[in-house]
Amino acid sequence: MAEQAPPGDPTLLLELIRYPMPFGKYKGRLLRQLPVSYLEWFAQKGFPAGKLGTLLQTLYEIKMNGLEYLLDELEKRR
Template identity: 60%
Template sequence: MAKQENSMLNPELLIELANNKMPYGKYQGWTLYKLPEPYLAWYKQKGFPAGKMGILLATLYEIKVNGLEYLLHPLVKK
């Protein structure tokens, strides 16, 4: 778990959340930071996927439930 917690503090993850797209599922093609909070809460309950996508979604969940989405807005590439 310590490795995942350290990964969640990586500033590059924030850039990825602001610009990468969801690769699969109901919200395929959506920019990650735009995913709705209920969808992320569903993943939290079900279990985030393994690997990098799981880390990204778990990080985004924490950002959203703590009202910190504004931190991602300046990182969006125009």
């Protein structure tokens, strides 16, 4: 399982709108732009270790719980 970020770490959300996918079909695309189906695949197969896994797992939870508006607000303020 991926490393856990400290609870309430605000930099985690900021990284979701800035961090590019480093490999695979969506290489170079910002994590925020990844489709839910790709995140579901990771959820079934296992998220990568480390920072990337934490970010993908967080994004998956955000999208599955209808909380994308949180990221929308961050992008507007950026």
